[in-house]
Amino acid sequence: MAMEKKLAINFHETFSLSRDSIRQILEIAKNEKLSKELLARTSLGTNYQKAMPKYAFRAGLLDQRNKLTSFGRFVAQYDPAMSHPSTQWLIHYHLAKPHSPTAFWSHLVIKRFIPGNTFTNEDLANDITKFLQEHADNIHSTRSIRSTTTVFIGTYLKQDGLGNLRLLQEQAANTYLVLIPETPSKWVIGCALVEYWGVHYKGRLTINLDDLIEKKFAGVFLLGEERLTDLLLQLKQEGMIDLYRISRPYQIVLLQPDCEYVLQKIYHI
The missing domain is CATH 1.10.3540 (fold of a uncharacterized protein from magnetospirillum magneticum)
Known part of the structure; x- marks a missing residue:
């Protein structure tokens, strides 16, 4: 545009x-x-x-x-x-x-x-x-x-x-x-992550967790690093991403880059 x-x-x-x-x-x-x-x-x-x-x-x-x-x-x-x-x-x-x-x-x-x-x-x-x-x-x-x-x-x-x-x-x-709103569901974060990744990191296998915080992704949802990390760990348990936190910069791997997959989870299809 x-x-x-x-x-x-x-x-x-x-x-x-x-x-x-x-x-x-x-x-x-x-x-x-x-x-x-x-x-x-x-x-x-x-x-x-x-x-x-x-x-x-x-x-x-x-x-x-x-x-x-x-x-x-x-x-x-x-x-x-x-x-x-x-x-x-x-x-x-x-x-x-x-x-x-x-x-x-x-x-x-x-x-x-x-x-x-x-x-x-x-x-x-x-x-x-x-x-x-x-x-x-x-x-x-x-x-x-x-x-x-x-x-x-x-x-x-x-x-x-x-x-x-x-x-x-x-x-x-x-x-x-x-206000401090109710935290969005992990699947909301997952859906947004797929869209955001496709725009900013298309073709990348991994990104830094810091990028999602410093480049305003977390701020859209009024999330700090701790709450965002907790939601990402939930997505890791679901097999949607992998998250490596051995040493900084922490790395995220997007394993399921399909937005429709996440939307099915949101609407229980």
């Missing part, structure tokens, strides 16, 4: 992520190609029809041609309401991963989503402004940036978004606390 598209911030049409709206998008994509005519038959308003396919793409559910990904197919069939915590964690991962189609989202999560941290709308607006100044040539209005901060926060507070993950809590007007 071109860098200018990754730096776009207005894809949301001023709406936070809505799982029920995306459900309607996936229902169409299961059987037919998305089109304006088919989207018009949903209960979604005009701007929702524009925004929610873009969210579904950024959430890893649709590819660039608006066709279901492997993750999207499993969700559409086995968890259409996207109520399963693992589904919501993977949606969050795809939105916030370092190679996210929407770069500012990853930047905000990595910088601000540290358990115990507090921040305000103004902090996020400043973060986005500085990020765009450093990476983009185009100038966004103050109104557009403020709208984007509201959308970002709303995605993590609203029950129809990712509020059930309990990553954020509103402390006072426009002030938010980053």
Whole structure:
């Protein structure tokens, strides 16, 4: 994806992520190609029809041609309401991963989503402004940036978004606390690891555990080294990876690089 598209911030049409709206998008994509005519038959308003396919793409559910990904197919069939915590964690991962189609989202999560941290709308607006100044040539209005901060926060507070993950809590007007969430399942980490490995380490037999910590993989899930290592040891017991911890740098070997294998585990297929 071109860098200018990754730096776009207005894809949301001023709406936070809505799982029920995306459900309607996936229902169409299961059987037919998305089109304006088919989207018009949903209960979604005009701007929702524009925004929610873009969210579904950024959430890893649709590819660039608006066709279901492997993750999207499993969700559409086995968890259409996207109520399963693992589904919501993977949606969050795809939105916030370092190679996210929407770069500012990853930047905000990595910088601000540290358990115990507090921040305000103004902090996020400043973060986005500085990020765009450093990476983009185009100038966004103050109104557009403020709208984007509201959308970002709303995605993590609203029950129809990712509020059930309990990553954020509103402390006072426009002030938010980053919580210590329930640890994602080992299979969520496994699925994310397969995707991350394919992008950053394709063709590699081993990587350093430190790479997953220093290069922001662990931070997406609000995990420190100890909790991440515990989940990786669980994946080792399942035969998905091997983990060598004789001496640093600790080495990870990916034994099962098939995302569908992990999705079957998540949805008990």
